[in-house]
Every structure is written in C-alpha cells, then in structure tokens.
Amino acid sequence: MTLPAKLSGAPRRERVPGVECLFLPQSESIELYASRSKSGHPKTESVVGYLEGFRKERRLLIVLFVIAGLVSLYFAGVGSKLMGSALLHALPPFGVALALFSVLIAIEVYRSMSQKLINLYGVHAMVRHQNRVDPLTGALSRVRFLETYRETLAKHSKRGSVALVVFDVDHFKHLNDSFGHPAGDQVLEFCVQAAQSSFHDTTIGRLGGDEFALFIAHDEEISDSYLASACDAFLAKLREGLFLSGRRFGVSASIGIAMSPRDDTSLQVLMSYADMALYQSKRTGRARWTVFAPDLLGDVRHERFLERELRAAILLKQLSVHYQPIVDQDGKLNSLEALVRWDHPVRGRISPDSFIPIAEKSSLIHDLGLSVLAQVCRDLPSLPDVPVNVNVSARQFRLGDFQRDYMGVLNKYSVDASRIVLEITESFSLETSERFIGQITDLREAGFRIALDDFGLGYSEFNQLRQLPFDIIKIDKSYIQNIGLDRVTDVFVNAVVQVAVHLDRSVVAEGIEGPDDRIRAAAAGCRLFQGYHFLAPSPAAEIARIYCSADHGQHGCCAPGHAEVA
Numbered sequence: 165m166t167l168p169a170k171l172s173g174a175p176r177r178e179r180v181p182g183v184e185c186l187f188l189p190q191s192e193s194i195e196l197y198a199s200r201s202k203s204g205h206p207k208t209e210s211v212v213g214y215l216e217g218f219r220k221e222r223r224l225l226i227v228l229f230v231i232a233g234l235v236s237l238y239f240a241g242v243g244s245k246l247m248g249s250a251l252l253h254a255l256p257p258f259g260v261a262l263a264l265f266s267v268l269i270a271i272e273v274y275r276s277m278s279q280k281l282i283n284l285y286g287v288h289a290m291v292r293h294q295n296r297v298d299p300l301t302g303a304l305s306r307v308r309f310l311e312t313y314r315e316t317l318a319k320h321s322k323r324g325s326v327a328l329v330v331f332d333v334d335h336f337k338h339l340n341d342s343f344g345h346p347a348g349d350q351v352l353e354f355c356v357q358a359a360q361s362s363f364h365d366t367t368i369g370r371l372g373g374d375e376f377a378l379f380i381a382h383d384e385e386i387s388d389s390y391l392a393s394a395c396d397a398f399l400a401k402l403r404e405g406l407f408l409s410g411r412r413f414g415v416s417a418s419i420g421i422a423m424s425p426r427d428d429t430s431l432q433v434l435m436s437y438a439d440m441a442l443y444q445s446k447r448t449g450r451a452r453w454t455v456f457a458p459d460l461l462g463d464v465r466h467e468r469f470l471e472r473e474l475r476a477a478i479l480l481k482q483l484s485v486h487y488q489p490i491v492d493q494d495g496k497l498n499s500l501e502a503l504v505r506w507d508h509p510v511r512g513r514i515s516p517d518s519f520i521p522i523a524e525k526s527s528l529i530h531d532l533g534l535s536v537l538a539q540v541c542r543d544l545p546s547l548p549d550v551p552v553n554v555n556v557s558a559r560q561f562r563l564g565d566f567q568r569d570y571m572g573v574l575n576k577y578s579v580d581a582s583r584i585v586l587e588i589t590e591s592f593s594l595e596t597s598e599r600f601i602g603q604i605t606d607l608r609e610a611g612f613r614i615a616l617d618d619f620g621l622g623y624s625e626f627n628q629l630r631q632l633p634f635d636i637i638k639i640d641k642s643y644i645q646n647i648g649l650d651r652v653t654d655v656f657v658n659a660v661v662q663v664a665v666h667l668d669r670s671v672v673a674e675g676i677e678g679p680d681d682r683i684r685a686a687a688a689g690c691r692l693f694q695g696y697h698f699l700a701p702s703p704a705a706e707i708a709r710i711y712c713s714a715d716h717g718q719h720g721c722c723a724p725g726h727a728e729v730a
C-alpha cells in the first residue's frame with residue numbers, strides 16, 4: 165500500500181515566535197514537538213509536557229523578580245539607617261527604582277511568555293484538529309475514527325447493531341505511478357464523497373494510504389440487504405468515475421464487512437474480520453464486497469469460533485432435537501434416534517458434521533450429550549412408547565463420571581434407563597480396555613442398551629464385535645448403499661450380520677434412501693432399517709403426529725405408507 169506523498173513526507177514545521185514546532189502527520193497519537201534550544205541541537209519533547217514546563221518557568225520567573233524587588237526595597241531601607249546622612253537621601257529612591265524596574269521586567273517577561281503560550285496553544289489546537297481529520301479527504305483520522313468506533317460499539321453493545329465496512333481502492337499504486345500523486349489524491353477524495361453519499365448516517369475514517377473504514381450504527385439489526393444495496397450503490401458510483409486530465413476515469417474498490425454483535429463485539433476482532441472479508445473480495449476478483457463469515461477464518465480460528473458459539477448455544481438451550489424412526493421389516497416403529505440440530509439465530513442451520521467433531525475435541529461433547537439427553541427426557545411424554553437412541557462419543561467415557569452424569573439427568577426427569585439406547589459413535593478407535601468394557605457393562609446393568617454406531621466406518625474391527633458388550637450394531641450407510649454393487653461390501657455386511665446373529669445382537673441398516681436400498685439390506689440379512697426412505701429426522705411434534713395419531717395408535721404403530729414396502 166502506497167501512501168500519497170502529501171501524507172507520507174517528513175514531519176511538518178509550524179513557526180511560533182520564539183519556538184520551533186514539529187508535528188508528525190502519520191503519528192498514531194496526537195504528537196507535537198517543540199524545540200527550545202538555540203544551540204543547533206534541538207531538545208524536543210511532547211507539547212503537552214512543554215506547555216506545562218513553560219507555565220512553571222513563567223511562575224518561577226515572576227516570583228524571582230518579585231523577590232528581587234523586595235530585596236531591593238529592604239536594602240534601601242536598611243542602608244539608609246546604617247550609612248548616615250550622605251546616603252540617607254540617595255538609597256531609598258535607588259531601592260524603589262530597582263524594585264520598580266524588577267516589577268516592570270517581570271510584567272514584560274510575563275507578557276512575552278504568555279504570548280508564546282497562546283501561540284503554542286493555537287498550534288497545538290490546529291495540530292489536534294489536523295490529526296483528527298484527514299486534511300486531504302475530510303475523513304476522520306485513523307486515531308479519531310477508532311475512538312469514535314469504540315464509543316459507538318460500547319453504546320450499541322446491548323441494543324442494535326453496528327456494521328463496519330472497510331474498503332481500499334483497487335490498484336491504487338498503479339494509479340499513483342501512472343497518473344501521479346495529485347491524481348491519486350483526487351481519487352481518494354472522490355472515494356470518500358462516493359462513500360458518504362452511498363452509506364447514509366455514516367462516519368468515515370482514513371486508516372492510512374488508500375484504506376478507509378466507515379461504520380453504520382442502528383438501533384435495530386442492520387439487514388444484509390441494506391448493506392448489499394449500499395455497497396452496490398457505492399461500487400456503481402465508483403464505476404461512474406471522475407474526470408482526470410480531461411477524461412473520465414472509473415474507479416473500483418474492494419470491500420469487507422463485519423457486524424457487531426453478530427460477528428464479535430471487540431474492536432480489534434471486528435477490524436480483523438472486516439479485513440479478512442476485504443482480502444476475500446480481493447482474492448475473488450476485486451470490485452466487490454464480502455460479508456465476514458466464519459469460514460473465512462483459518463481452520464483453527466474457525467473451530468474456536470464455533471466452539472465458543474456452541475458453548476453459548478448449549479447454555480442458552482438453542483439446540484433442538486429431531487427424531488428419525490428405526491423400523492422393522494414390517495415397517496413398524498422399533499425405536500427413534502435422537503439427532504441434535506443447531507439452528508443458529510443468525511447463521512441458520514449449522515450441520516452436525518461441522519460442530520460435532522469440534523465438540524469432540526473438547527469437554528463440550530459431554531455437555532452437548534447431556535443437553536440432548538435432557539431434551540429427549542422432556543420430549544419422551546409426547547413420543548411413541550419406544551426406546552430412544554442417543555448418540556454418545558467414546559470420548560465422553562474419558563470425561564468425568566459418565567454413568568453418574570447420565571443417570572443424574574434420567575433421575576431428574578424420572579425416566580427409566582430402559583427407554584434409552586446409547587449409540588456409541590465410532591469417530592475414532594474404540595478402546596477395548598478393561599476399564600471401557602467395565603463402563604459399558606455397568607451401563608447395561610443400569611438398564612441402558614448399547615448400540616455400536618456407524619459400524620464399518622473408520623476404525624471398525626471385528627474384534628470389537630467379540631469383545632464389547634453391546635446390544636445393537638448399526639451398519640454405516642456407506643456399506644448399505646453399496647450392497648449388491650461391490651463384492652467386498654456384500655461380504656462385509658453378510659459377515660457382520662452372521663456375527664450379530666451368532667451373538668444374538670440386532671443389526672440396523674443405516675442410510676436407507678430408497679426402496680432398492682431397503683430390499684438389498686433385507687436380502688443381506690438386516691431386519692431393522694433407518695433412513696430418509698422412511699422419514700427424515702423430524703421434530704417431536706411431527707413424530708407424535710405421525711405415530712401417535714388415531715390411525716396408527718400408540719407405540720408400535722405402523723410407519724407411514726411408503727415404509728410398507730416388504
């Protein structure tokens with residue numbers, strides 16, 4: 165980014181009689197330096213300190229002159245007594261004259277120093293103003309803009325929203341090099357005018373060079389459509405251009421937008437988010453605007469962002485639970501799987517595939533599991549009287565006292581553990597340690613049934629089927645959907661079914677999306693089925709409407725018509 169010569173030059177000198185002042189236009193803070201030395205080696209200091217020192221010196225000088233006057237009067241009086249008649253008449257008038265002279269000098273020094281002080285105050289005020297407003301474009305200086313933006317964020321922290329829009333002129337260096345700095349300056353002025361007329365009730369600041377920022381504060385949520393139309397109007401005005409050297413010259417800018425409190429409430433974070441959005445605009449072709457979204461963050465920052473939001477969503481009970489039926493070969497409802505849904509108030513629905521892996525990396529997965537279980541317990545009275553499967557990450561068994569926490573939730577809602585099936589999600593290798601097997605055994609003894617979820621995915625081992633005390637195997641949909649199409653899949657599914665039959669376990673075929681999937685899964689020996697072919701995950705009320713209606717009766721009622729395909 166190239167600074168226009170006008171602002172990137174050396175510190176400017178301001179002449180004040182008797183004092184030489186310098187100020188630095190690019191300084192972050194308001195800085196004015198005053199030199200008081202005549203030796204050629206100027207001593208410089210902050211003007212605020214200089215003014216204070218100047219005032220002290222002025223007071224000191226006056227005191228010294230007054231003392232000198234009093235001493236003169238005193239000696240005149242004493243001398244006239246001690247030295248006899250010869251000096252009796254001479255000294256008093258001399259002492260009085262000396263005293264008067266001292267006072268006159270003091271007045272003159274005071275007047276002169278006061279004038280310098282007034283001049284310095286004037287320069288200081290001018291510099292302060294110039295440091296608050298960019299003299300070229302009339303936009304606020306960076307320092308002043310950030311001060312104003314910070315105050316506005318604080319004011320709207322509890323109500324309304326503040327949109328931060330940062331933009332810079334595309335190819336400004338090329339423009340400066342080709343047409344010269346005066347043309348560059350005109351373009352910057354033009355951009356600020358275009359921004360002022362496109363974004364109403366806005367405050368614009370120059371962050372440096374060709375980079376500007378503005379903010380819009382409303383008492384209500386600022387809609388994306390409002391920002392979109394303002395940005396489009398701004399870009400259109402820039403395209404219309406200005407006259408440079410007698411011909412019209414179109415301009416474009418890249419824009420990035422961040423919103424408070426939607427994206428964050430910290431000035432630094434919002435500035436960096438808007439900056440990321442601006443660079444996304446540059447990456448995708450310039451002359452456009454981008455609203456910040458978390459996927460602009462790097463993987464780690466994205467995860468942190470989602471983790472923080474998810475933590476808040478759990479606390480605020482913003483997560484909901486949907487249910488997907490598991491039916492038997494006659495289409496009768498066997499059980500329901502509880503699936504968490506996160507409808508973010510601003511970002512819409514966030515896929516579990518995005519947030520479950522992030523929760524699994526922290527203790528949040530346990531809080532999430534407990535939150536879902538509590539919601540299931542609240543929904544149970546309105547659901548068909550069948551077991552409800554809740555997903556559990558194997559990692560939860562290493563976090564806290566799993567059984568105590570889960571039983572605590574069930575006791576709170578007076579729910580029997582026999583209503584709950586724990587689907588242990590196999591997102592990483594299940595350990596077959598004695599401790600883990602002991603935990604599973606204890607849970608079964610407490611009344612839970614255990615399902616091995618997504619079997620076949622990732623780290624599945626037949627060894628687990630033999631060693632782990634589970635009740636149900638759920639074969640991953642990637643296998644079910646390839647039955648009959650891939651010989652290895654056929655062998656794998658048949659082997660799992662054979663082992664399950666041998667161990668007296670149930671097998672659920674996941675991911676049944678059409679009648680063919682169901683027929684092939686049944687042919688492979690599966691007797692329980694789950695998938696969109698029967699019903700998409702649905703809210704408890706919808707499940708109740710379908711399965712608890714007068715037509716279907718209570719628990720054990722038939723699945724919807726298309727599930728009757730045998």
Ligand SMILES: [Mg+2]
Pocket residue numbers: 501555587617618
């Ligand atoms: Mg599951």
